[in-house]
Amino acid sequence: MRQEKRAYKMVLPFLTIIVGLVVYLVGTNVILSFTTEGGKFTLLNYVEVVTDPVLPTVILNTVLWTVGSVGGQILVGFSIALLLNRIDFGEVFFRSILLILPWATLDVVAGVTWKWMYNDMYGVINDVLQNIGLIDQYLAWLGNTDLALPAVVIANIWKGYCLAGIFFVAGLQGIPKQLYEVAEIDGANPLRQFIHVTLPQMREVILTTLLLTTIWTINYFPLIYMMTGGGPGHATETFATYIYRLSFSFLEFHESAALSNILLVIIVFIAFFFLKKLNEGEGV
Amino acid sequence: MKKSTRTNLGKTISYVLLTALSIIVAFPIIWLLFTSLKTYPEIYDFPITYFPREITFEHFGEIAGTSFFKNFLNSIIVSSGTAIMSLILGIFPAYAFSKYSFKLKRPMLVIILLLQMSPMVAFLVPMFSLLRNVGILDTYFGLIVSYLPFTAPITVVFLRSFFAGIPKEIEEAAKVDGASLYQTFVKVIFPITLPGIAAVGIYAFLFTWKELMYAMTFMTTQGKQTIPAFLQLFVSQYSTRWGPLFAGSLMATIPPLIMFIVLQRYFIEGLTSGSVKG
Numbered sequence: 185m186r187q188e189k190r191a192y193k194m195v196l197p198f199l200t201i202i203v204g205l206v207v208y209l210v211g212t213n214v215i216l217s218f219t220t221e222g223g224k225f226t227l228l229n230y231v232e233v234v235t236d237p238v239l240p241t242v243i244l245n246t247v248l249w250t251v252g253s254v255g256g257q258i259l260v261g262f263s264i265a266l267l268l269n270r271i272d273f274g275e276v277f278f279r280s281i282l283l284i285l286p287w288a289t290l291d292v293v294a295g296v297t298w299k300w301m302y303n304d305m306y307g308v309i310n311d312v313l314q315n316i317g318l319i320d321q322y323l324a325w326l327g328n329t330d331l332a333l334p335a336v337v338i339a340n341i342w343k344g345y346c347l348a349g350i351f352f353v354a355g356l357q358g359i360p361k362q363l364y365e366v367a368e369i370d371g372a373n374p375l376r377q378f379i380h381v382t383l384p385q386m387r388e389v390i391l392t393t394l395l396l397t398t399i400w401t402i403n404y405f406p407l408i409y410m411m412t413g414g415g416p417g418h419a420t421e422t423f424a425t426y427i428y429r430l431s432f433s434f435l436e437f438h439e440s441a442a443l444s445n446i447l448l449v450i451i452v453f454i455a456f457f458f459l460k461k462l463n464e465g466e467g468v
Numbered sequence: 469m470k471k472s473t474r475t476n477l478g479k480t481i482s483y484v485l486l487t488a489l490s491i492i493v494a495f496p497i498i499w500l501l502f503t504s505l506k507t508y509p510e511i512y513d514f515p516i517t518y519f520p521r522e523i524t525f526e527h528f529g530e531i532a533g534t535s536f537f538k539n540f541l542n543s544i545i546v547s548s549g550t551a552i553m554s555l556i557l558g559i560f561p562a563y564a565f566s567k568y569s570f571k572l573k574r575p576m577l578v579i580i581l582l583l584q585m586s587p588m589v590a591f592l593v594p595m596f597s598l599l600r601n602v603g604i605l606d607t608y609f610g611l612i613v614s615y616l617p618f619t620a621p622i623t624v625v626f627l628r629s630f631f632a633g634i635p636k637e638i639e640e641a642a643k644v645d646g647a648s649l650y651q652t653f654v655k656v657i658f659p660i661t662l663p664g665i666a667a668v669g670i671y672a673f674l675f676t677w678k679e680l681m682y683a684m685t686f687m688t689t690q691g692k693q694t695i696p697a698f699l700q701l702f703v704s705q706y707s708t709r710w711g712p713l714f715a716g717s718l719m720a721t722i723p724p725l726i727m728f729i730v731l732q733r734y735f736i737e738g739l740t741s742g743s744v745k746g
Binding site for chain 1: 500503558708735
């Protein structure tokens with residue numbers, strides 16, 4: 185009982201300040217989203233947001249951006265973790281480059297560097313691709329409505345795979361070695377070992393990583409902002425860049441509040457979906 | 469015999485692949501370095517050159533002539549402030565979550581985990597009006613406050629895992645010796661977890677060091693802005709000045725890079741045990 189009281193004493197200041205602050209911020213958004221400029225109650229902000237002709241593009245872009253980035257990050261992160269798990273020396277060296285360097289790079293710096301590499305006249309990517317014969321003329325990667333989204337997704341895979349890699353390295357180290365020895369005695373080849381030992385053992389880690397990278401990717405703003413600003417047109421516009429644009433370029437505070445609330449609901453929904461999956465796993 | 473040859477071959481392939489991947493992954497940063505050392509005519513040369521023909525430090529000189537070092541100092545102030553305040557806020561709840569059991573523990577923990585997923589952009593306008601109403605818009609303190617809802621929850625999650633790693637016997641021994649909770653904390657727990665606490669603080673520091681959206685929105689005076697807000701100006705202006713932008717980018721990347729590499733063990737430990745196993 186004394187312990188319980190002490191615990192609350194330690195937790196409450198944090199909860200009052202931080203949760204209080206967040207409740208205030210969400211509350212402000214809710215009020216903004218349901219009021220007119222004059223402060224009268226209205227549903228029109230939501231109607232405007234939902235009927236906004238740009239919204240379908242924003243939703244589609246956010247889905248493609250998230251699925252592409254998360255898929256790529258998980259794939260690259262997993263491959264690198266598997267490789268790092270196999271070597272005996274030089275681990276710190278490879279880890280510093282493969283798991284730390286892109287992560288430590290400032291988002292702004294990653295944005296301008298990739299923007300420069302994609303440049304339609306002086307970009308190294310065009311030069312390399314032309315030299316190996318994949319393209320026969322320079323492409324305006326970030327200026328082309330079809331290429332811009334894949335281009336920023338590739339940059340984001342580079343920027344963001346490190347966390348997935350770190351989680352997977354830790355996950356792989358947690359798998360008991362005996363499981364592989366048993367599988368080997370049973371005559372399982374490396375592929376079957378991967379499918380029947382590694383993947384099931386990594387289930388929880390993979391789900392958690394998926395949850396965190398998915399939500400971080402949906403929320404991730406600076407890379408797109410630096411590379412394309414959401415353009416050309418709305419070709420790379422996601423929820424994050426569009427809410428920013430509504431707020432501080434178009435000064436539509438009430439609409440941006442409505443869209444922010446929709447985004448919050450989506451995020452909470454995704455979080456609970458994954459948490460439910462994780463809890464299901466514990467019962468098995 | 470057959471098996472060991474197979475493992476050796478596997479190892480060699482792993483090293484070859486890791487080396488190839490390292491070159492690809494490091495390339496953007498190498499490219500950043502090379503470009504920052506090229507003269508302007510060479511930056512805009514066609515076809516492009518890979519290694520700089522002649523090395524120049526003119527872009528570094530140019531960036532030194534701007535407000536860059538002032539912005540660098542601003543970044544240090546805001547990042548340190550955020551780190552210290554996140555630690556002060558987070559350290560006690562983290563301890564309570566790792567050592568005590570209480571009725572609302574699980575729901576409270578879920579709330580904290582959800583907090584770290586909240587989209588910064590959704591709070592941009594309300595945070596702006598809050599800071600303006602309180603009168604701390606365009607101040608270091610205001611910017612620091614705006615980061616706390618995002619850094620403080622991570623601090624709790626990280627520190628909880630470090631505290632949980634302290635064997636119960638050590639604390640019990642201190643209690644038997646008649647130490648109060650406060651004494652136990654200062655004399656026993658704090659020294660043991662100091663590396664972890666430092667790593668968590670630096671994590672909050674680096675979060676702030678990199679952050680762009682709030683930095684460029686809540687700091688309206690250019691002289692008060694942090695580095696990301698300063699660097700983005702080079703792009704949003706009419707034509708991008710790549711040379712000084714890259715020189716500044718490189719200098720801004722060095723502090724976090726060193727911190728990450730030196731402290732990687734703690735980051736990895738804190739992140740994985742805090743988020744994956746938690």
